[in-house]
Amino acid sequence: MEIEWGYIAEWANLLLRWLHIIAGIAWIGASFYFIALDNSLEPPADGNPRVRGEQWSIHGGGFYYKRKYVGAPEALPAKLHWFKWEAYWTWISGFALFVLIYWGQAGTYLVDPRVLDMPAWLAILLSAAMILGGWVAYDRLCRSRFGEDEAKLLAAGAAMLVAVTLLATHLFSGRGAFILVGVMTGTIMVANVAMVIIPGQRKMVAAMEKGEAPDPRYGLWGKQRSVHNTYLTLPVLFLMISPHYPMLTQHRYNWLALLLIALAGALVRQFFVLRHSGRSNWALPAGGAVAVALLFVLVAPRPDARFAGVEAPPFAEVQALVAAHCASCHAARPSFEGIASPPKGVVLEAPADLRRHAAAMRVQIETEAMPPGNLTDMTDTQRAQIIAWIRAGARVQ
Ligand code: HEC
Known part of the structure; x- marks a missing residue:
């Protein structure tokens, strides 16, 4: 072996x-x-001034009682859990x-x-x-x-x-x-x-x-x-x-996509933080939703001038393009250095493979996520040809 x-x-x-x-x-x-x-800490029931708050909870069939100290407790416990x-x-x-x-x-x-x-x-x-x-x-x-x-x-x-x-x-x-x-x-x-x-x-x-x-x-x-x-x-x-989402990472305004998602995440987190303390500010998740909606519009596929006006070529030509630009990695036994098995299990060799993966191929080719770093030097026309073939129904004969 x-x-x-x-x-x-x-x-x-x-x-x-x-x-x-x-x-x-x-x-x-x-x-x-x-x-x-x-x-969610409540004031201590016993009024202990060293205790900032306490909480009773139930989980997994058991009752728990926790207290948080102002500064430190009177004495260190024998066993302290660290995280x-x-x-x-x-x-x-x-x-x-x-x-x-x-x-x-x-x-x-x-x-x-x-x-x-x-x-x-x-x-x-x-x-x-x-x-x-x-x-x-x-x-x-x-x-x-x-x-x-x-x-x-x-x-x-x-x-x-x-x-x-x-x-x-x-x-x-x-x-x-x-x-x-x-x-x-x-x-x-x-x-x-x-x-x-x-x-x-x-x-x-x-x-x-x-x-x-x-x-x-x-x-x-x-x-x-x-x-x-x-x-x-x-x-x-x-x-x-x-x-997993080249529609964002590969977009021309990918930096804006990253920032909008980061904003949405932080707003949603803030909502939960407030909610735990009994306050709900629905403006926060609404703001997050607006950020995502903006992103939805920003990256929505538009007819790409680079890929327009190209006729779907006969299947044999598509197969040759895929063989030249994709199959070095996406083969049952990839020949590309450092790729041991077809990435994500996507094999693009037989006509049936191309048909089955047509929708995924389109996303990857249109966003230019594939070939990675355009390693196999695909031209816009070649991309347009494969996209046109997929649009026309990805017919394999
Ligand atoms: C240099 C090697 C290489 C070449 C050439 C290549 N790919 Fe890929 N492909 C990869 C790798 C690596 C991944 C897995 C990416 C990841 O980890 O998310 C992948 C993933 C994919 C996926 C699955 C995406 C997913 O997230 O499920 C599709 C579809 C795909 N490639 C299509 C193509 C097409 C179409 C071509 C030719 C235009 C192509 N690839 C050329 C390496 C390559």
């Missing part, structure tokens, strides 16, 4: 993605839970997956010569600089005087997101740019846990062990970063699934 690198990479992809989703669900689940808990490995493993698995796909095959996934032609090493370097730079800039911002005023910080953070999105979408392939903004934001979220929240909590616990009162600033800083993470969660989740 001869095992190729492409086959191993496929397994690494599968296992990392699986782990990433499991860890991500655990992390985001815990984080949503604590925010909901925080926002950090969910976040760390989400990042470790996610970053490894990013490296495997977007750096391992930068020429296919990260670079798009129609956006900007650059060598793979430069794309890797630039994307690494953006991931690191994003955290450094955000962290500086929070620690600057902007950090003391939530409204100013929000404005500065939003400006940063706009700048980063414009930069990424003008440097990299559509899907590469979306994932990169997602990786950058996800890195900020995990770094908030690893560099601010957990170290602060460690210092609080250490002070208590020495019998001193912990500095309440650590609690406040931790809370600030944790709130930021809340608003970033839904946008990041969308960015992680965005490669």
Whole structure:
């Protein structure tokens, strides 16, 4: 048995993605839970001044009673549960997956010569600089005087997101740019846990062990970063699934699409945060719906002048085009370097394959998501011919 690198990479992809989703669900689940808990606390029944609030709940057939302290409790409990490995493993698995796909095959996934032609090493370097730079800039911002005023910080953070999105979408392939903004934001979220929240909590616990009162600033800083993470969660989740939607990632105004979706996600999250504390502001999800509706109109397919006025060629010609431009990857045994099995199981060889996948092919060809980075140099006329053939009913004889 001869095992190729492409086959191993496929397994690494599968296992990392699986782990990433499991860890991500655990992390985001815990984080949503604590925010909901925080926002639904009631004043303590026993009037204990050290207790900020308490909550009774029922779940999985059991009753739970939780209290949140102002600062710290009278004494440290023997066992204290920490929440950090969910976040760390989400990042470790996610970053490894990013490296495997977007750096391992930068020429296919990260670079798009129609956006900007650059060598793979430069794309890797630039994307690494953006991931690191994003955290450094955000962290500086929070620690600057902007950090003391939530409204100013929000404005500065939003400006940063706009700048980063414009930069990424003008440097990299559509899907590469979306994932990169997602990786950058996800890195900020995990770094908030690893560099601010957990170290602060460690210092609080250490002070208590020495019998001193912990500095309440650590609690406040931790809370600030944790709130930021809340608003970033839904946008990041969308960015992680965005490669499935070339209608957005490949669009001419993909940067605007990214920003509108991020806005919708943050508004919806804000709605839930308020709702947990008993207030419902329906203007928020309405705003999110408007953002999505704008996007719906923005990316709606319009007759594309580039692909108009072309007659459907005979099937044999279509088959030859697909063989030349798609089948190096989309074959039962792909010949393209680094592709071990037909991507997404899409084989485009026999006439029946072309007929079956016609609708999906049209989306991929029209949005120019395929061939990735136009690796096989398809011309607009060739795209137009295949599209015309599909429009005319994708007949195979
Ligand atoms: C260099 C290799 C390569 C070439 C050439 C290529 N593809 Fe793909 N194709 C891929 C990869 C990789 C994916 C999976 C993308 C992903 O992970 O989302 C894919 C996915 C697809 C999908 C499934 C999309 C989905 O998300 O379900 C379709 C349909 C498709 N390609 C059509 C085409 C067509 C049509 C052509 C020729 C015009 C083509 N591809 C050329 C690599 C290629």
